[in-house]
Amino acid sequence: MSAVHEVDPVLEVSGLTRIFTSQKGPFGLFGRRELRAVDDVSFSVERGRTFCLVGESGCGKTTIGRMVVRLLKPTAGAVRINGENFGALSGERLRRKRQQVQMVFQDPFACLNSRMTAAEIVEEPLLNFAIGDTETRRRRVLRLFDQVGLPQHFHSRLPHHLSGGQRQRLGIARALAAEPSLIVADEAVAALDVSIRSQILNLLKDVQKETGISYLFISHDLSVVRYLADDIAVMYLGAIVERAPAEALFNAPAHPYTRALIDSVPATHPRNRRRRSPLEGEVPSAAALPSGCRFRTRCPFATDICVRQVPPMSEVAAGHFVACHHWQVLPRLDAGPSGTGDSIAAA
């Protein structure tokens, strides 16, 4: 399916764990409550490729993104960027490393300084990393405007004079300014209208083609992930439950949760309506994880072993991993009506 490519990871995440603690009762009189937001997560993002972390609210995907860009310190585990341990760096070397990882957020308005002009916003990272003189920076900013499809005469506009799509273009231009090797995009198209979303997805792909940049794309939206991802990790309650090349994940999802997620995507035609909800119940609290498999409380296939033992990661096919005790004996997927019915039927 996928050609053998040279392994050249831009980002390697290993054993990444983050525990948030909060006090119980006044002044912590009743001890501390631990919330395991991210639990022993490992994956790597290869150069020029797009790795998607997908999952529902509270699954830990955003926490991972924040640890990758060093906005948040891991409780355990390491983040390596271009081979170097990001967490161990300091001083000038940390500053240079920061340049290699940039972030694009869901709501660009919330993270763009509303008093800076569009050009100043894009130029700021160049100043921060002391890149070029005034003239080079000016030219580079205009080139970035071209690259993200913003008209050059927008350079003196303030963020609130831009539409949502234009602000996201600006956010991407700013992220690209320092020529990073990795962009972490957290729900970067979630707030956009459908007609604008396609524009931004095309832009992200164009930029990747031109620059060979890698993306760690964090999203709850399976349709977007399907379109953009080379590799996908599905998260549930702080852990990866399945990891695979995009095509394999959609054509032969091995984890019951992945299947339910794919099945929950609304139909693209009324003929393929689903007549039931694929998954009952709700996600348990991360402060009280179920024993054994964390998905077992909602899993229609759960048995005793799922209560007792944490399922290990099994390799289903080359590069396709799943954390489920029963992946070998799960019923085959039928050509049932679903949002992505065609591909599932073909599996």
Place this chain on the structure above:
Amino acid sequence: MNLPLLSVENLSVSLDAGAASVPLVRNVSFSIDRGETLCLVGESGCGKSLTALAIIGLLNREVMQVSSGRILFEGRDLISLGAGEMRRLRGDRIAIVFQEPMTSLNPVQRIGRQIAEVIVEHRGVSEADALKQVLRLLDLVRIPDAARRAQEFPHQLSGGMRQRVMIAMALALQPALLIADEPTTALDVTIQAQVLTLIDDLRREFDTSVLLITHDLGVVAEMADRVVVLYAGSVAEQADVDDLFDRPVHPYTRGLLGAIRQLNSGSRDRLAEIPGNVPNPVSLDAGCAFRKRCASAMPICHSERPPLQGDGLHRSACWLAKVGEEVMA
């Protein structure tokens, strides 16, 4: 004669901005039969929520007003109703569920009492009787352990549970029309599927009509009997759901449908784009509101707004459809 439950006729809503008045909803017409689900679909600012607020009489009267049209509900024109009559109707015959339940729920009152209040207010039963009905309602919307949940406060519930509470409250008096404004937009996909299934089951059980407002054509495909596509305050196209998905006429509808199909097809090809942005309502002129983003725009699109036309059920506001008809003739 079999009258529709709700019939919106040439509804226009405008914003009073100082001396000027800016039309935000223009000449929107549609009707909903008993037990039917109609989806109003469109992007931010297309006027879909304003249309809903106009129906239920919750427009902010200080800045917005219904500038023309009628809203006939069970034979009465809602626009001419007084505030008191409208309030009696609201909750009783027409109920609404919003996107974010937290903004509609009282954060310091137990949810059981909040729902009971609606019943006591409209039906004049005792609070004890109302609370009994509440437990039945919470069961109905599939909230497990209803007796315990009724004692909880909104912040103790998940987003999905809160939306179920809102639906229970909306259905407390068995309204004839349920308006749901982006009811699942803030929810995760697996929970969205549960809540949509719930709304549809309840519609069937009580023969309630549903006006579902959404930006998501996937939700439309799952839920609608009929669809009204809004663009920049006007109806771009309306049709039965199968017909709309099989034979979209308006370039905007085609663009939106193309976008979700391509994303879900497994293809990695470049996505077809609808270029540009939604126009500012202040800047709308005599031409077609979509023409600047339309690949098929013709000279007439710049000078004249296309009327909504077609056969009785499938209508679109596009000059292209007109040209097509003439070519066929």
